[in-house]
Amino acid sequence: MTPPLCLLFDSDGTLVDSEILLAEVMGEILPAFGLPFSARQYMEEFRGVRFRSIVETLEARHAALVDGRFPVMESEMRERMEARMRAELRPIAGMSAALDALAAHPKAVVSNGPERKIRCAMESTGLAPHFGDNLFSAYTLNVWKPDPELYRQAAAAMGQAPERCVVIDDAAVGVAAGLAAGMHVVHLNHFPEEEATPDGAIAIRHASELPAVVARLAAIPA
Numbered sequence: 001m002t003p004p005l006c007l008l009f010d011s012d013g014t015l016v017d018s019e020i021l022l023a024e025v026m027g028e029i030l031p032a033f034g035l036p037f038s039a040r041q042y043m044e045e046f047r048g049v050r051f052r053s054i055v056e057t058l059e060a061r062h063a064a065l066v067d068g069r070f071p072v073m074e075s076e077m078r079e080r081m082e083a084r085m086r087a088e089l090r091p092i093a094g095m096s097a098a099l100d101a102l103a104a105h106p107k108a109v110v111s112n113g114p115e116r117k118i119r120c121a122m123e124s125t126g127l128a129p130h131f132g133d134n135l136f137s138a139y140t141l142n143v144w145k146p147d148p149e150l151y152r153q154a155a156a157a158m159g160q161a162p163e164r165c166v167v168i169d170d171a172a173v174g175v176a177a178g179l180a181a182g183m184h185v186v187h188l189n190h191f192p193e194e195e196a197t198p199d200g201a202i203a204i205r206h207a208s209e210l211p212a213v214v215a216r217l218a219a220i221p222a
Contacts, residue, residue: 026042029080034062035065085117167181
């Protein structure tokens, strides 16, 4: 009997509804350090992108931070974000039920965020039991989406070949990483009128669609 597919989930915007919280926090923090930025700008241009990369892009457009200010700014951003997550964070609509329906599949969280943030998200929303310690952070592995190596390393740690893995990601950088890693990719597209799903990925609009998609992928001959 063929073993079940391994499911590799992004965190922010895929498992948990944190993107707007992060957008608002960045919209407060970055201008306070002299980098013009808005919550809308994060949602339209930078979803899923590494924080340092966002800052570097803004520095190139505007002006460089004063030397030594980045660690202070990042620390303040992380502290404010964690407080809001613990108070306000919820799972993406329908995701808890989808994970229950996919209980037979090995699962991991693979995120561009720090491990502390991933754990906070899983604990705050009650999703932690679905993943245990299968949490893979770009900050720990030192590789960030859209580099496919992040998903490849997670798959290897789970003992899975890339072709037996399904990436579930809402952000363009994650979808690109999964496709480049040679994995099945499900794009949880929250903005279908504005954002196209790349060729090779499967678009869904709601987490409730995920179990049926995974079942179809599982039925494809190896």
